Amino acid sequence: MNLSPLSVALVGAAGLLGAGFYGLLISRNLIKIVLALQILAKAALLALVAAGQAAGSIALGQSLALTVLVADTLVAVVGIALGVQVRRRTGTLDVRELSRLKG
Amino acid sequence: MVSLLVVLLIALPWLGAACAALANGRDPRRLHVLAAGFALATGCVAVAALFLARSAAAVRLPLGGVFGDFILVPDGLGLLIAAVASIVGSLAVIFAANYMHADEQLSRFYAFMLFFIGAMNGLGLSGSLLFTFVFWEITALCSYALISFHNDDLKAVAGGVKALVMTQLGGVGLLAGALLLYSHQGNYEISAFLANPQVLPAGVLALLAFGLLAGSAAKSAQVPFHSWLPDAMEAPTPVTALIHAATMVNAGVYLLARFYPAFAAVPGWRLTVMIVGAASALVGGLQAACALDLKRALAFSTISQLGFMVYAVGAGGIFPAALHLLSHALFKALLFLSSGAIITALGTRDLRQMGGLGRKMPFVRAAFVIGALGLAGLPIANGFFSKDLVLESGLAGGPAWLYALMLLAVALTACYSLRLVWLVFYGQRRGPEPAHDGLPAMRFSLAALAFATLTSWLLAGPLSSLLASTLPAQALVSRSTGSLVLDLLASPWTWLTLAVVALGFGVYLLRGWLAAPLRWLRPVVEGGFGFPWLERQVIGATRWISERLQRLQTGQLNWNAFGLLAGLLAVLAVLAGAAR
Amino acid sequence: MPVLLLLLVAVVFAVQAVRSGSLLASALWLAGVSALTATVLYLFGAAQLAVIELSVGTGLVTVLFVLAINIAGDDPLTPHPLVPKGLAAGCCLLVAGVVAWMALSSASAAAGTFRAADLPLAQMLWQRRGLDMLLQVVLIFSGVLGMLGLLSERRSPLDGGLAEEVAEGRDRDLQRLENQLHEKPEAGQ
Numbered sequence: 119m120n121l122s123p124l125s126v127a128l129v130g131a132a133g134l135l136g137a138g139f140y141g142l143l144i145s146r147n148l149i150k151i152v153l154a155l156q157i158l159a160k161a162a163l164l165a166l167v168a169a170g171q172a173a174g175s176i177a178l179g180q181s182l183a184l185t186v187l188v189a190d191t192l193v194a195v196v197g198i199a200l201g202v203q204v205r206r207r208t209g210t211l212d213v214r215e216l217s218r219l220k221g
Numbered sequence: 222m223v224s225l226l227v228v229l230l231i232a233l234p235w236l237g238a239a240c241a242a243l244a245n246g247r248d249p250r251r252l253h254v255l256a257a258g259f260a261l262a263t264g265c266v267a268v269a270a271l272f273l274a275r276s277a278a279a280v281r282l283p284l285g286g287v288f289g290d291f292i293l294v295p296d297g298l299g300l301l302i303a304a305v306a307s308i309v310g311s312l313a314v315i316f317a318a319n320y321m322h323a324d325e326q327l328s329r330f331y332a333f334m335l336f337f338i339g340a341m342n343g344l345g346l347s348g349s350l351l352f353t354f355v356f357w358e359i360t361a362l363c364s365y366a367l368i369s370f371h372n373d374d375l376k377a378v379a380g381g382v383k384a385l386v387m388t389q390l391g392g393v394g395l396l397a398g399a400l401l402l403y404s405h406q407g408n409y410e411i412s413a414f415l416a417n418p419q420v421l422p423a424g425v426l427a428l429l430a431f432g433l434l435a436g437s438a439a440k441s442a443q444v445p446f447h448s449w450l451p452d453a454m455e456a457p458t459p460v461t462a463l464i465h466a467a468t469m470v471n472a473g474v475y476l477l478a479r480f481y482p483a484f485a486a487v488p489g490w491r492l493t494v495m496i497v498g499a500a501s502a503l504v505g506g507l508q509a510a511c512a513l514d515l516k517r518a519l520a521f522s523t524i525s526q527l528g529f530m531v532y533a534v535g536a537g538g539i540f541p542a543a544l545h546l547l548s549h550a551l552f553k554a555l556l557f558l559s560s561g562a563i564i565t566a567l568g569t570r571d572l573r574q575m576g577g578l579g580r581k582m583p584f585v586r587a588a589f590v591i592g593a594l595g596l597a598g599l600p601i602a603n604g605f606f607s608k609d610l611v612l613e614s615g616l617a618g619g620p621a622w623l624y625a626l627m628l629l630a631v632a633l634t635a636c637y638s639l640r641l642v643w644l645v646f647y648g649q650r651r652g653p654e655p656a657h658d659g660l661p662a663m664r665f666s667l668a669a670l671a672f673a674t675l676t677s678w679l680l681a682g683p684l685s686s687l688l689a690s691t692l693p694a695q696a697l698v699s700r701s702t703g704s705l706v707l708d709l710l711a712s713p714w715t716w717l718t719l720a721v722v723a724l725g726f727g728v729y730l731l732r733g734w735l736a737a738p739l740r741w742l743r744p745v746v747e748g749g750f751g752f753p754w755l756e757r758q759v760i761g762a763t764r765w766i767s768e769r770l771q772r773l774q775t776g777q778l779n780w781n782a783f784g785l786l787a788g789l790l791a792v793l794a795v796l797a798g799a800a801r
Numbered sequence: 802m803p804v805l806l807l808l809l810v811a812v813v814f815a816v817q818a819v820r821s822g823s824l825l826a827s828a829l830w831l832a833g834v835s836a837l838t839a840t841v842l843y844l845f846g847a848a849q850l851a852v853i854e855l856s857v858g859t860g861l862v863t864v865l866f867v868l869a870i871n872i873a874g875d876d877p878l879t880p881h882p883l884v885p886k887g888l889a890a891g892c893c894l895l896v897a898g899v900v901a902w903m904a905l906s907s908a909s910a911a912a913g914t915f916r917a918a919d920l921p922l923a924q925m926l927w928q929r930r931g932l933d934m935l936l937q938v939v940l941i942f943s944g945v946l947g948m949l950g951l952l953s954e955r956r957s958p959l960d961g962g963l964a965e966e967v968a969e970g971r972d973r974d975l976q977r978l979e980n981q982l983h984e985k986p987e988a989g990q
Binding site for chain 1: 828847872
């Protein structure tokens with residue numbers, strides 16, 4: 119059993135990964151899906167920083183994690199804005215309903 | 222220098238295609254000039270490159286790892302294909318200026334035509350089997366897009382889909398062959414493989430040989446994969462002249478000629494190739510003799526003439542096959558473009574509504590007759606020389622009964638050539654008045670092609686030395702035009718062929734007496750010898766499978782995420798297994 | 802170890818966020834996950850990153866979620882998921898388990914303590930990964946513009962009849978093609 123910091127971080131990332139994917143598969147509400155994506159982003163952050171520490175190129179790991187942070191935050195922002203507009207126009211945030219709409 | 226020319230042969234038409242695609246909605250005249258300009262420039266580059274042909278690679282771009290190197294080899298065979306594609310392509314593009322009306326989507330048309338010409342050049346010049354496959358697929362895509370060009374016409378779309386499905390099955394075989402080569406040789410280089418075919422074990426070599434034969438047969442519309450070509454006649458005539466007469470259908474013959482040295486030793490391969498060629502020559506000839514649609518008749522004729530080329534390759538006559546490829550490209554393009562002029566003048570493709578047009582359309586009649594002379598194989602035009610060389614090499618390299626079948630095909634060719642000329646231009650007028658006798662751009666292309674048909678046999682000597690000097694694997698011998706012609710005229714087999722041609726003419730002229738005993742043949746021929754039924758099954762099965770698989774595309778986010786997760790699980794399983 | 806504990810609590814919070822019955826509660830659980838992740842990042846030596854994660858993840862994103870929940874209506878939650886819960890839970894546990902097993906059984910022995918960065922983060926970001934930064938700036942701009950455009954109240958050009966006209970035209974064309982298909986016999990010989 120290897121309990122080095124890298125392994126611990128990866129176990130944590132795996133747990134968050136599982137939780138995030140569970141949310142992605144279960145949720146029908148668009149806002150909830152964006153939330154699940156945020157959890158997945160946290161997992162990625164942890165994994166990148168830990169891997170950077172383990173491989174010796176620490177600053178590289180942190181800068182990659184920063185890129186992921188920015189990108190995922192923007193996904194959340196635009197996703198939420200989209201959700202609001204969709205709710206205004208079609209009255210529903212249910213993913214199943216939205217995939218049936220035409221036009 | 223030659224590297225630049227070779228790169229230009231692909232880059233120039235593709236640049237033209239990009240310009241044509243971006244010129245959407247602009248002045249159609251400028252678009253015609255743009256497209257014709259790029260095509261003619263490519264033709265000039267091809268002719269210039271012919272003088273600089275070599276057998277070593279001109280361009281070699283390492284692309285790393287699994288893709289191998291991107292290699293362009295300007296040898297005789299590749300440059301022949303490229304030159305034919307570029308020159309006939311430019312004439313077809315010029316013809317299209319009068320054929321395509323101004324309110325159609327010209328930019329899409331020209332973009333795909335130029336894209337096709339570039340891809341065909343790449344196909345001929347590629348020295349890496351993987352990139353040969355890539356260019357092969359690009360030509361298939363352009364062929365589909367151009368056949369279904371009038372995409373509000375259901376028959377055109379059906380024809381395009383049929384052509385795509387049938388040639389794609391061959392393309393898959395080509396990819397499999399490329400991967401087999403890579404796994405044994407470590408790279409995709411064709412020249413390395415030809416120098417040492419034993420790098421593949423005997424069973425794999427045989428598999429590759431017959432697989433490539435099947436792929437080439439599909440692309441070159443040989444039996445049993447030939448029925449897509451007549452249905453592809455829904456395409457606009459410049460497309461037919463370029464793709465389905467002069468270039469894309471030659472890709473299969475090119476592949477067979479290129480790989481002949483490696484596969485000649487595989488037991489049974491050469492005989493199979495010759496039988497496929499002979500069968501196609503006969504089936505095509507019979508169906509051309511009974512066809513009622515002008516373009517379909519010419520399509521069957523193409524199948525038949527490609528059968529001649531394939532027969533020659535099987536017998537080991539690479540040079541006769543190449544010469545016949547050149548002759549056929551010229552006279553078939555001439556015939557198709559003339560038929561395009563007739564179709565626009567009359568508004569119909571039905572042979573029963575033509576007749577007696579010779580008086581009103583003398584220019585087109587002259588062009589068509591010259592093409593028919595090449596097709597039938599009379600000594601004035603180039604077809605005579607190449608066809609006789611094909612038959613001689615077949616006699617020397619194959620069994621005599623196949624030679625007899627090919628002679629029968631020669632008679633059929635003469636018969637239907639005369640039939641076409643007669644039905645269209647002579648006899649009673651059965652249909653509408655022709656509106657014109659060939660518009661200016663049409664006349665230019667027709668005149669150029671007619672001149673080429675009458676004189677291209679003079680290039681036999683230079684072609685022979687070009688092929689001999691740049692194709693080390695094929696071990697050809699260089700001859701001069703004069704010696705070739707004298708040998709032909711002195712050989713008794715040539716006179717036998719001429720006698721058979723005369724017999725073919727006689728059969729047509731005496732058709733009244735011969736119709737009754739041959740009546741049993743009619744339903745067989747009209748049923749297409751059963752092949753269209755087979756194709757309908759294949760296409761139906763393909764459609765059925767794709768409709769069932771469509772259920773996987775639910776369009777629902779949660780299931781898509783589930784698919785993502787499943788893929789991740791698969792990757793993790795592989796990684797965990799590898800880490801053990 | 803403190804890191805392991807914090808991460809386990811974070812995973813519990815994340816599962817609670819996903820399973821929670823109201824959207825507002827889920828957003829608060831997510832804020833908790835963000836805070837814990839920021840702490841862990843700090844413990845891993847990425848101090849600047851932890852600060853950014855804290856302010857953005859716990860602050861900005863949570864506020865946006867609450868805003869959206871306010872505007873988009875009060876927590877409508879649908880009880881019947883498209884993918885069966887058992888299947889989803891099983892697959893996710895499997896994936897998490899495989900990754901955890903791979904991590905725990907790997908032979909690499911990383912250092913016990915967290916080292917300081919070999920390169921100051923600022924220098925790494927702006928000199929070695931300058932293109933990355935440029936792209937992030939572009940991304941931020943486009944994201945803000947997108948959000949502003951989406952949340953504006955102007956009517957779109959497809960409102961007011963044009964969408965219906967286009968759809969009707971397309972239906973007519975489709976009908977015409979179907980008629981053509983049924984009239985013409987199978988395109989065979």
